[in-house]
Amino acid sequence: MSLSSNNNPARNARVKGPARDFAAFSETERDHRRNADPNFDAALYDEAVQLVLDRLGAFRKETQQ
């Protein structure tokens, strides 16, 4: 028996993991919020998501240096 996960996408893009995971989460959350809120502001949401992803990318670059 092994602890390792054979299907682990983070293995191929380790440093991008948090950003990638957040992108996946935000995509799911986007659908959830859109379905829940008739006044859902998609542009605002996308801008917020993109801001987080940009900052996560910057954080990744900083921590790599």
Next chain:
Amino acid sequence: MIIRSLRAENVLKYAHLALNELPEQGLIAVSGYNESGKSSIGETICFALFGRTYSLPPEELTKLIRWGETRCLVAVDFIGGDSRQYCVERSLDDAGNQGARLTADDQEEPLAHGADVVTAEIMGLAGFGYNEFIESFYLAQREIVAPHGHSAAVKSMAGLTPLEYVHAQLGEEIKTLTDHMIGAERDMADIHDDLDALGFRPDHLHSLWADLSTSGRQQADKSTRARWLRHVSEQCREGLQLLKSDAAPALKAGVNTSYQSWDAHAERLEASAEHLDQHCARRDAAASAMSESTAALKDISQHIRSQLARFADLKEHTASYRAHLAGLLDEPGSNQAQGEESLPARKARLAQQVQDAKRSRKNARVSTLVFLVLAAVLWAIWALLFQAPNAPLSAGLVGWFNANIPGWQGYGLWWLIAAGVVTVFFTLFLARGLILSERINRYQTESGSLGRRIETVREEAAGLDSLETAPLPEAVEVLRQADDEEIATQASEFAQDPSVTLLEHESLNNYRRLIESLISRTEHDIDKLRGEIADEVAELEGDARVLEDDIEQLHREIPLEQGRRHKADRLRSQMDQLQKKIDDNRRKIEVRNLARDLLDDGIQYASRRFNHDIRNLVGKTLPLMTADRYEHLQIDEALRVRVFSGEKHDFLNLDEISSGTQRQIMLAVRLALAQKLVNTAVDGAQFIILDEPFAFFDQQRMRNSLSVLPQLSDDVTQVWVIAQEIPEDANVDLQIRCEHSVTDLRMDGTGAS
């Protein structure tokens, strides 16, 4: 990362430490009694990789140097996640100065120099840093407890660190943006106050421009009217002078004044009255009185001119008659009617006829004389020869005839006939001479009559020619005397017409008095008019000066208002910019709040997912290490652990189970964290160092754990286990035995020293 070899000098208790050709996978057991230098191996590896150790705080790192030495050296060969072989070398002196170098086997030049740079490079190659290392791959000698769920390392392993970093960063930005927005709103309020204090009214400048335009226009209008009125006044004065000047000849005119002069006088009088009327009467109602006097003057002049026009008509009617006279007189340029002979021509022709008649009469008289003589001779000869041939007087003649003309006696009849014929001729010529004399007399009479006629016609023509220049009564008389009944009749009617006043002395005097009266009245009206004009001009100039003052005031006010407007525009522009900034900040805050909200949810989501993964990983490890006595865990967000006991069919807190089991569970949790870190951040195979993981383990549990450890993960293949004692039957790939007295430890993968 797999450790291939470890070399050190003067590190902790070791003067020399050399572990070469270490197995890349399997169990590496480090055993020995207390203070035999077991943990020094793990500390050496930790220092080589990250420049620090777990047991020594950074400020006491020099204690890493072997007692009595001033400097230590460490070198670790390892295989990176990219399968390349690297060597990290690090040194430390007793002053705390650290040096480091990272090289790769396949590259001559070092990859990095300097302690911090090498550490950072190692982190890049390993995929984790010191904190993650000590929470996962390096279980240092200590009380094994559950890692704190909010520790930086765990958060890093869970992937929360970047999210929380960004969350905090956005929070700071929101705070900054909020401060900026508050500042901008404060500035906006200040600017608004400034704008209110400025008292700028948006339409005021336009109103000032409109006032300036209106005042300028009114001032120009009034100035223009004043100039025009002065001009009118001057023209009235000049017009009056002109009227007087032009009226003077008319006032002096009398019965001796010619038509031409009257016409000129009347024309000038009317023109000057008209001029006065046009230039003075234009000034509104003030000139109405003057207009009446000038109108009366014009009426008089027009009356004169109407009389003159009637005379002119008469004069025009004489044109054909004058042309007829010209034709009669055969004047140059006249058109003689066809077949009509002029009087001079007729007179000349008569003179010529007289001359011709005289010449014919002379010829007739000569012929009469010749035939008279000849007839007398013939008659005498006939009488002597044929009537009294014997008479004494006839003897000589008969004798001559006889001598010269024989047979002359037979020609008596013929001689008689000849004498008769000559006599007839004589008579004829005599009669002709008489007739011609009669004709000459008649011609001469006619010529004299014609001469008088010509003189009369000439006088008449001269009279007609001087109709314009002759005194008008004389000119009318000339017409009345014209040898043209129609003209004479019309002239008589004109002369006898009571409305014609230019022919009589008394009526002319009446005219003069009337004209003088009207001129005097006009002069009075013009004086009055000029006085009114002067008053109006003074009023207009006063108004213009007031308007000019207003304009000057506006010229002073407008730049000030423009300045206020410019300042207001600038303030508004600043307000717009501030509002834009506020809106922009508000939008940014909104975006960041939403981003933080998403990050909160994302962190919660990642945390739950991390716990879920850890629980699953522990759930796989724990049964192996506890011989299936414990299988399930509950791990909350703080990584607090509860374990499910199959025997008690319930979850138990850690303090409800034995210390050995607690250590097993915590070891399982640590291994799960290590596996999680491998899963999320590490490429390739990974080593793990477990320093005294089996304290409180009984022998059986230790054997179980040692047998299980190499099988726990496909990724964590090189397992370092540091323990006081390793069971002899344990299946280890390399056994490193540390002795208390050994300070120089050298060993290769075969275990040979």
